[in-house]
Amino acid sequence: MNFVGPRLLKGKVDKNSEETNLTTHQLAGEYDLKHHLRRLRILEESPLVGRCLRDSGLREDFDLNLLGFQQEKEVDPLHQAVADHTLRPGQILYLHGEEQDLEKVVRDLSLEQLPDLQSYTDVNARGGLAEVLLTPRSGLLGRTLTTSRFQDRYRVNVIAGKRRGVLLEDLPHQRFKFGDTLLVAGSFRALANLRSERFNFVVTGMPSENPVEDFRHNRAWVAVLLTLTMLGLMTFSSVPSVMVVLMVAVAALLTGCLSTEDAYRSVSWQSLILIATMLPMASALEKTGGVTLVAEFLSNNLGTYGPQFTMIGLFLLTSIFSQFISNTATTVIVTPIAMVAAEQAQVAPHSFLMTVAVAASAAFATPVASPVNMLVMSPGRYKFTDFVKVGVPLQLVVMVLSVLLLPRLFPF
Template sequence: MTTAAIITLLIVALAIILFVTEVVSIDVVAISLMVILMLTGVVTVAEGLSGFSNPATITVAFMFILSGALLKTGALQYVTHRLTRIFIINHRLGILLMMVLVASISAFVNNTPVVAVFIPVVIQIANASKINPAKLLIPLSFASIMGGMCTLLGTSTNLLVNGIALREGVEAIGIFEMSGLALILLFVGILYMVFIGYRLLPSREPESDLKVKFGLRDYLTDIEIMPGSKLVGIKILESSLVRQLQMDILEIARNGTRFTLPPGDFVLQAGDILKTRCSAEKMMALKDQARIITNPDMKIGDHDLGEGNSTLVEMVITSNAAIEGQTLREADFRRRFRAAPLAIRHREEVLRENLYDVVLRSGDVILAEVKSHFVHALKLMENEQDAPFAIISQQELTDFDRRGFWTTISLVIAMVILAAMGWVDITAAAIAAVILLVFIGNITMKEAYEAVNWKIVFVLAGVLSLGIAMKNSGLDLMIANLLTNNLGTFGPVFILSGIYFATSLLTEVMSNNATAALMAPIGITIATTLGISPTPFLIAIMFAASASFMTPIGYQTNTMVYSAGQYKFTDFIKVGFLLNLLFWIISSFLIPLFFPF
């Protein structure tokens, strides 16, 4: 074994230890390995830095921007309300449709930002349909992983393996080349989660946020039912306010008559003013529902719930503030702060007057809706010496931008078609699509920079040097010869199954991208040694490196739902072990059929 091979082997071992222990951030590890390889001379400086110019790295960065532009349109709010209704009627059907939806989006949009956007959506659905969020968040992550396997664009792992193949002179893998087999795996995976995995998911009660548990962030507000509203003629207990948002209706005012603590069979009518108690989160959910209706069917005070892009802001009145002792009307709140008050938390007393007649006291918290572009001005007021309030939280509300959605989705579809037909390189197509979106104003350059997950970009750029080091040192050839000499008599199918198994185990304890960068050169070398096509091995590595279901650290979407669902490490093992086993067996038999040696 040469000195370069020994150095590379030690660096690979160090990489595995650091990735598994997570004592250092994964992107720092990747870049550090690249630097060590350059300093030791195993790779040249040009080779070490080539990861930054690799088509896979560039494509992933621009796919993040396309994902950001698509998610910016607020399209997900359009489906949330409908999914909630389905979950209330049938939990299993809801999970099935949710997983199909998330997988479909993840096949063309990078799955990491998709899961980031869907986590609060799924928690909202779970709360509305009285399901433990832990029953939905692992299926969410798994659906995004399986969907990402369906196309070359779905996950950075696929693009990375394809980039290594191109670097080694292997024929490029098409955008939909793996789709047939991946759809079979997706079908099996969804059925498993709906009928088996769901039973294995934890049902323990999550730990409540103390602020929520003790109602410290509850507000009292008036909601008026507008003519033509879907709530007209509906009993309180059957209304979305109670069934989905679990709001407490304390009083209803109708034609001068007040009904205190109305019973559940009380029928709502147009013009009713409901005094409700709810949290800021439920208020945001209420506004999200209202925004998917063309004509607002509810209003808070004199404020329609369906008005333009805005942010929910909680503003606490400071001591000695000029507006203390004034009502909202006297303070000229709406004009002065460009904010529409939605609710006020005023000590522990129940407010009986309209919001604009409430006398403000130090410590009162106003829940208000502010136009998004004016939030910065409010924050500047907050920093003044005689600040009238302090902003304690804000939650952005995005309208469904139909024009922006159809423009963005049309460009993505055009990009996919042109690249799939071989008329345009996928990297060039992704860059062109982003530039067009910037020119037409669907996304700004600032938003584009913010949309990129730079951590993943640096990981990709860093780990690509590992593959180059293995080739330069001859370590990939040594490993390939070792495997073929010992397993070659069993045939290529057995070796392929072994490669899948090894990749699957490795990706459970370290980065999926690092695993793919490590295994892809070995797979190519094995195929060259045996004189067969490397494509089956590359597909096996793509699938195995992505299909990480047994641990929360093997894939970034699993890590994202780990804390959100308050899971234990063993929850992933219980649900994911059998799914990993199924994917390994199916892939071992079907990959050679779809991709002959």
């Protein structure tokens, strides 16, 4: 791929360009924050005095995002916006939005406009920016900022968005779509926590000056020891793998390698639900004869030429499914077909099952096939067709290697 990839993706690779780290200034410039950010002081006669942020109406009535506030002096530290904070005279609000909305809030709510900031980097020394990309299976799709409760869930503010590279207008009322990128602002800890999100979005832009998440370095050796113990027990002991994993997970909690909050957040609930729903579907296919029907089709049309051709059929079937649904769900559906096909061909099922496993993991041909594909799509500015150009030949190479090598490793 190092030699063929650049030729397939002409114009995507610039050999003369030097790799640079993303900065907050660059990220703010891409979303034109300089012309959408204002510092406004609350005057004595302002109707905001005595209200909490939740009831201020800044977002609902004026389509503005509050990035933070200072108490009275411009040298005071910037505090993160909290929903139950009570507004007082003299406080300085850092508001982001369209110019006409900013001018309207100054008139209607008796606010004093302070000199403009040169860039977002002047706003907060304890917080920053990040860019996230919505995934095809995101639970945020079809929702707005209000209905998604993005700020409450992730403790960050969505201050701008793009759709196909174009800035979104009227962001609070826009319904999210697959591929939208959102610019979020918050504390460094909140931004670091965004990396643990697996399904709703992926972090595609994290400025280099954002501090790295504070790791528990004093527990690193314990984590390594637990990992080696888990691998050893799974490989050489008769204890079920599920029990081994559960015991190691409990040990990680008891030894302080992992907090209960981190453990809960890392559980892939959508995967659990997906597997739970796909297992009955696989059983339904088996009981209704669907599995036998597909297996007979593969055996009658390809099996006559040898088991390797049946493997090709299983690989192609699995690959097609895995481009549009998760590899876990694909494996659950196709595995019974592979078992029945091996039984009808009167061969050991190991090569057929490994073919399904390899094909389900070789999801290269579409950006929606894997979260990893989505992760590189926006930063690399790839198109859907770019994945097809590179992914299809790569999957064919994997198929040929699988058909040649798997029967040698797992004889029929």
